[in-house]
Amino acid sequence: MIDDRKIWTNSNLWALAVGETVAWAGLYYIxxxxxxxxxxxxxxxxxxxxxxxxxxxxxxxxxxIFAGRLIDxxxxxxxxxxxxxxxxxxxxxxxxxxxxxxxxxxxxxxxxTLSGCLYEPCFSFLTKNYQDKARKPIIMVTLIAxxxxxxxxxxxxxxxxxxxxxxxxxxxxxxxxIICVPSFLYGTSLEHTTISPETTKQDPFRAVTSSVIINPVxxxxxxxxxxxxxxxxxxxxxxxPLLQSRELSNNYVVFFAACIGPMQxxxxxxxxxxxxxxxxxxxALKICALCLVCLFVASSILYKGSTSVVIIAxxxxxxxxxxxLISIVRPIMTAEFMGRLNFGLIxxxxxxGAVWGSAIAPAISGSISERLGYDSMMVATATVALxxxxxxxxxxxxxxxxxxxxSI
Numbered sequence: 001m002i003d004d005r006k007i008w009t010n011s012n013l014w015a016l017a018v019g020e021t022v023a024w025a026g027l028y029y030i031x032x033x034x035x036x037x038x039x040x041x042x043x044x045x046x047x048x049x050x051x052x053x054x055x056x057x058x059x060x061x062x063x064x065i066f067a068g069r070l071i072d073x074x075x076x077x078x079x080x081x082x083x084x085x086x087x088x089x090x091x092x093x094x095x096x097x098x099x100x101x102x103x104x105x106x107x108x109x110x111x112x113t114l115s116g117c118l119y120e121p122c123f124s125f126l127t128k129n130y131q132d133k134a135r136k137p138i139i140m141v142t143l144i145a146x147x148x149x150x151x152x153x154x155x156x157x158x159x160x161x162x163x164x165x166x167x168x169x170x171x172x173x174x175x176x177x178i179i180c181v182p183s184f185l186y187g188t189s190l191e192h193t194t195i196s197p198e199t200t201k202q203d204p205f206r207a208v209t210s211s212v213i214i215n216p217v218x219x220x221x222x223x224x225x226x227x228x229x230x231x232x233x234x235x236x237x238x239x240x241p242l243l244q245s246r247e248l249s250n251n252y253v254v255f256f257a258a259c260i261g262p263m264q265x266x267x268x269x270x271x272x273x274x275x276x277x278x279x280x281x282x283x284a285l286k287i288c289a290l291c292l293v294c295l296f297v298a299s300s301i302l303y304k305g306s307t308s309v310v311i312i313a314x315x316x317x318x319x320x321x322x323x324x325l326i327s328i329v330r331p332i333m334t335a336e337f338m339g340r341l342n343f344g345l346i347x348x349x350x351x352x353g354a355v356w357g358s359a360i361a362p363a364i365s366g367s368i369s370e371r372l373g374y375d376s377m378m379v380a381t382a383t384v385a386l387x388x389x390x391x392x393x394x395x396x397x398x399x400x401x402x403x404x405x406x407s408i
Contacts, residue, residue: 017144019183024148026176050366057359059111068348083116227388233361263320291322
């Protein structure tokens with residue numbers, strides 16, 4: 001049996017954490033890190049380049065449903081290593097593109113691989129193995145993987161300055177393959193001895209999806225995570241030009257962008273410490289509400305082109321910290337409200353909306369910033385956070401109504 005008291009000494013979890021860190025750095029954060037250099041090289045414009053990131057995430061969302069089903073069938077050990085290997089190979093093609101549609105095709109293919117190697121398949125695998133004790137393993141993995149952007153941004157910047165961005169891409173691609181494949185192979189070798197018959201039983205695909213999509217709670221959860229993903233995706237995909245618009249030096253831009261990762265880790269550490277001190281888990285709904293409020297405040301204080309380093313530091317804290325909690329809360333909230341039976345499929349359906357939010361975010365933020373400026377983009381991200389808060393209130397109302405009916 002997997003003992004949750006030994007989570008921090010579990011070598012399988014450490015392998016998953018290392019693999020996720022490098023996979024996020026090499027296949028996800030590499031895009032915003034390289035965006036300005038691609039803009040200079042290709043001269044297609046940030047707006048058109050940002051569409052490539054959107055295409056990648058759309059493809060990830062579409063293929064994520066099938067990835068979730070594969071995890072339900074116990075194929076995590078094949079899915080995650082193969083996906084990250086293909087992602088690294090495809091990344092090597094980026095320096096060779098000559099047309100914008102080449103760029104889109106490559107990133108669309110990379111997007112398919114993302115559905116099989118980032119947080120969603122990892123968390124589905126952990127939930128399947130740890131069941132109601134999955135919270136701590138998920139926090140442990142995200143605490144380490146939260147440094148992915150911190151690893152990516154300065155390393156890519158230094159490699160690009162020293163050897164050119166083409167070489168930097170190759171280094172990241174090769175490192176992703178060499179580190180992640182064995183890490184995922186070993187990490188997913190956890191024995192499935194804690195899995196109950198309930199979580200191993202599978203309903204037909206159509207039966208599961210039909211029952212889920214008529215559940216109003218599902219739609220409430222989906223809309224909340226779309227809003228959260230859209231807000232953060234709009235910020236992260238434009239983080240370098242956004243900070244440059246605040247008249248920061250290149251060193252400050254790289255520093256503050258790299259701090260988003262540590263802020264995610266700090267947010268998770270605060271949650272972990274608070275729950276240990278209180279001796280109980282904090283409600284996922286309360287955590288979500290706090291995250292949305294912080295994201296609204298973050299966008300609001302950066303409005304009107306503030307160039308104050310202090311204000312920008314506060315913005316990074318309020319933007320990065322909540323995002324670190326969201327990745328933990330989503331699988332937990334999904335399991336609590338939707339159950340653990342067919343969890344891989346249901347979780348991927350929730351993630352489908354979240355990934356779509358992230359997918360359209362770069363195109364939306366790129367379009368708004370290029371046409372109206374970054375102050376208007378801050379208004380848009382603040383509005384999205386408020387909309388998410390409204391959806392969260394809807395979930396609470398639906399939950400209370402359900403409890404009231406069951407007590408009658």
